[in-house]
Amino acid sequence: MSVFTLPQAAKEASLVKELSDLVAHHRAACAPYRNILAAAGTPDTFDQVADLPWLPVRLFKNLELKSIPDDEVFKVLTSSGTTGEVSRIYLDKAAAATQTRQLGATVQTVLGPKRLPMLLVDTKSLLKDRRSFSARGAGVLGMATFGRDHVWALDADGKPDVEAIRGFLAAHGDAPFLIFGFTYLVWLHLYEVAREHGLDLGNGILIHSGGWKKLVDQAVDPDEFRRRLSADTGLRNVHNFYGMVEQIGTIFLEGPSGGSLYCPDFADVVVRDPETWAELPPGKPGLLEVVSTLPTSYPGHVLLTEDLGVVHGVDDGDWPGKRFSVLGRLPRAEARGCSDTYQKAA
Amino acid sequence: MRIRFGAPASLDELTAPSPDRLTVGDPRVVDFLARFARKLLVPAVARRHPELASLGFFLRPAELARAVTHMQRTDDALVFPRGNVFHIPPANVDTIFVYSWALSALAGNHNVVRISERSATAADTVLEALNATVADADPVIARTQRMVTYGRDDAVTGALSRWCDLRVIWGGDAAVETIRRQPLRPSARDLTFPDRTSWAALSVAGWQAAEPSARRAAVTGFSNDAYWFDQAACSSPRTVFLVGEPSAAEAVQREFLELLGDVVAERGWTVDAAMAVEKRVNAYGLAATGAATALHFPGNAVTGIQLADVGGMPRRWIGAGAFPFATVSSLADLVPVMTRQDQTFSHFGFPAEELRTFVRSLGGRGIDRVVPFGSALTFSSLWDGYDLPHEFTRLTSLQI
Numbered sequence: 001m002s003v004f005t006l007p008q009a010a011k012e013a014s015l016v017k018e019l020s021d022l023v024a025h026h027r028a029a030c031a032p033y034r035n036i037l038a039a040a041g042t043p044d045t046f047d048q049v050a051d052l053p054w055l056p057v058r059l060f061k062n063l064e065l066k067s068i069p070d071d072e073v074f075k076v077l078t079s080s081g082t083t084g085e086v087s088r089i090y091l092d093k094a095a096a097a098t099q100t101r102q103l104g105a106t107v108q109t110v111l112g113p114k115r116l117p118m119l120l121v122d123t124k125s126l127l128k129d130r131r132s133f134s135a136r137g138a139g140v141l142g143m144a145t146f147g148r149d150h151v152w153a154l155d156a157d158g159k160p161d162v163e164a165i166r167g168f169l170a171a172h173g174d175a176p177f178l179i180f181g182f183t184y185l186v187w188l189h190l191y192e193v194a195r196e197h198g199l200d201l202g203n204g205i206l207i208h209s210g211g212w213k214k215l216v217d218q219a220v221d222p223d224e225f226r227r228r229l230s231a232d233t234g235l236r237n238v239h240n241f242y243g244m245v246e247q248i249g250t251i252f253l254e255g256p257s258g259g260s261l262y263c264p265d266f267a268d269v270v271v272r273d274p275e276t277w278a279e280l281p282p283g284k285p286g287l288l289e290v291v292s293t294l295p296t297s298y299p300g301h302v303l304l305t306e307d308l309g310v311v312h313g314v315d316d317g318d319w320p321g322k323r324f325s326v327l328g329r330l331p332r333a334e335a336r337g338c339s340d341t342y343q344k345a346a
Numbered sequence: 347m348r349i350r351f352g353a354p355a356s357l358d359e360l361t362a363p364s365p366d367r368l369t370v371g372d373p374r375v376v377d378f379l380a381r382f383a384r385k386l387l388v389p390a391v392a393r394r395h396p397e398l399a400s401l402g403f404f405l406r407p408a409e410l411a412r413a414v415t416h417m418q419r420t421d422d423a424l425v426f427p428r429g430n431v432f433h434i435p436p437a438n439v440d441t442i443f444v445y446s447w448a449l450s451a452l453a454g455n456h457n458v459v460r461i462s463e464r465s466a467t468a469a470d471t472v473l474e475a476l477n478a479t480v481a482d483a484d485p486v487i488a489r490t491q492r493m494v495t496y497g498r499d500d501a502v503t504g505a506l507s508r509w510c511d512l513r514v515i516w517g518g519d520a521a522v523e524t525i526r527r528q529p530l531r532p533s534a535r536d537l538t539f540p541d542r543t544s545w546a547a548l549s550v551a552g553w554q555a556a557e558p559s560a561r562r563a564a565v566t567g568f569s570n571d572a573y574w575f576d577q578a579a580c581s582s583p584r585t586v587f588l589v590g591e592p593s594a595a596e597a598v599q600r601e602f603l604e605l606l607g608d609v610v611a612e613r614g615w616t617v618d619a620a621m622a623v624e625k626r627v628n629a630y631g632l633a634a635t636g637a638a639t640a641l642h643f644p645g646n647a648v649t650g651i652q653l654a655d656v657g658g659m660p661r662r663w664i665g666a667g668a669f670p671f672a673t674v675s676s677l678a679d680l681v682p683v684m685t686r687q688d689q690t691f692s693h694f695g696f697p698a699e700e701l702r703t704f705v706r707s708l709g710g711r712g713i714d715r716v717v718p719f720g721s722a723l724t725f726s727s728l729w730d731g732y733d734l735p736h737e738f739t740r741l742t743s744l745q746i
Binding site: 032033036038039041055056059062063065274275277287304306330331332333 | 631
């Protein structure tokens with residue numbers, strides 16, 4: 001079973017219809033969304049996905065955007081950004097169930113239908129720290145449901161727990177197992193430890209996310225990451241993914257041969273020219289827009305991220321549809337005004 | 347603490363009593379400022395930092411003489427320097443510290459100016475020019491005038507706060523609140539420059555009556571006011587009020603925005619992707635709450651926002667080149683929505699009497715400066731409602 005099945009033309013046809021319906025749905029159900037579209041002069045019908053009206057993802061930090069009545073709010077997801085602003089994402093029961101189901105279907109594409117023993121490259125104390133819980137903890141907990149017999153690879157201080165990793169490999173290392181963690185933690189605390197201690201991760205399937213910024217400083221790019229994991233630990237099944245709380249349940253997953261992220265059947269990406277806002281062809285980097293049919297309880301179906309990306313090709317990779325990379329983050333706009341705090345300046 | 351200008355000194359030496367005496371309009375200071383101004387007006391400097399040319403212009407001898415004359419009194423009060431002045435300018439408006447300091451030096455004060463570690467290249471150029479000038483100046487200048495840089499160090503801020511007779515705090519509400527935690531001597535006081543907002547107003551009738559060249563000149567002036575500091579200086583105009591017949595206002599607004607787009611494109615001014623996103627976020631935010639009813643994105647550099655009503659104008663910064671518009675039938679309609687936070691009101695196309703009536707109706711409850719388009723950023727010794735030369739001096743009354 002896979003959710004990476006639709007060639008681009010078929011996906012475009014189904015998405016433009018479903019997403020147009022979602023635009024109408026959110027317009028009817030979410031007054032702030034309706035106001036924005038009215039002020040921007042947005043039409044009612046759309047010929048292609050790239051014509052759909054996008055919201056800047058940061059709006060979810062500034063506004064309460066939901067398309068369900070208060071008494072149907074089942075779960076409120078938050079993500080803390082670096083600047084302390086928090087996105088608030090409202091789910092009803094149906095949306096919460098859908099996002100879990102579709103996230104499961106997406107990862108099962110590479111994990112298979114059965115739950116696998118799971119090595120979490122993180123620390124259990126993460127779940128106790130209320131401040132970091134929402135961001136990293138929620139990611140780890142969300143993914144933990146796709147594994148069994150969980151073992152934490154890091155101790156309470158965030159240091160590699162070599163004995164725990166050895167124990168996990170002794171029990172489960174001779175059959176497929178799941179490894180999950182943030183990219184830089186995997187590199188610093190699993191790759192380096194496994195290499196040093198000659199641990200065999202050959203049966204592992206790694207799913208990782210969280211950006212490359214900390215690794216770029218060490219001159220490790222995605223290719224180098226895969227190459228060295230494979231050469232030094234035997235770990236060959238490596239899947240990066242890209243996703244955000246504002247489009248919960250939708251992840252863009254790296255294909256088996258690496259180098260590109262793929263869009264599940266219910267989602268897609270559009271790369272936009274930040275000057276004209278028109279869609280850019282493959283090979284041209286721009287701002288990344290993510291679309292997904294999962295957001296029904298809040299208007300997060302078409303979001304302009306603050307990430308830069310590039311589409312590498314269409315229907316020409318491991319899986320059908322667009323394949324793309326995330327290139328980094330747009331810096332935050334800063335004004336050089338009079339109002340400038342002493343605290344920051346000092 | 348690093349001394350960027352002035353004689354080397356420790357904090358203790360800097361805050362120790364000084365035997366040096368300057369007078370109001372001291373010739374040694376006047377001479378120093380005039381020679382400093384000439385360095386700023388050198389074409390190579392002015393090309394690189396146009397804002398320094400304005401500063402040089404502000405400090406030319408005729409202006410200095412005018413400022414000194416303005417400090418004098420005709421009654422039986424004698425005018426003296428206030429004493430020790432501690433200036434805390436904003437980090438990112440590169441030149442304001444020079445205006446503040448120069449007027450205070452001209453008044454004969456001993457000054458310490460805290461220059462932010464984040465100060466930009468224009469500030470470095472200013473410091474180079476100051477240091478190049480001081481070599482030939484009377485040594486009293488270096489002993490009494492200092493520019494320093496230090497990190498977040500409450501001990502230094504505290505010591506300088508106890509030293510000074512007047513503390514000048516620029517940089518907005520947060521800066522004022524933070525620095526006010528450091529006590530002053532009982533006889534000393536603060537001169538504060540909190541968060542401000544500024545507006546522009548366009549007379550619909552005045553616009554219609556203006557020749558095309560005058561319209562274009564007005565838009566050029568406005569574009570300087572708006573874009574020079576990313577529309578984030580306290581005097582940068584934000585919302586544009588169209589004043590006059592509502593049925594005609596729409597066409598005026600359209601033409602104004604078109605001309606603005608042309609001028610901005612001619613200058614080659616652009617905003618980067620991050621700023622474009624910032625403006626979308628803020629414009630959509632205004633639309634979401636119903637404060638804005640229509641958004642226009644003709645290009646990244648110019649964003650037009652139609653406000654639902656005149657009271658709904660945002661007072662926070664919403665990005666470089668973001669212009670909310672609201673229409674009112676007369677300036678009188680703006681009086682109730684102006685507050686103490688509002689600073690500069692730039693205007694085009696109004697008869698003088700309309701502006702006078704407007705200012706009288708405001709009664710000082712809001713708006714400190716009413717200036718024509720193109721002058722919003724021009725620093726003046728009357729600022730934020732203060733007469734700075736008078737703030738920097740003290741009076742002794744003498745009756746015989």
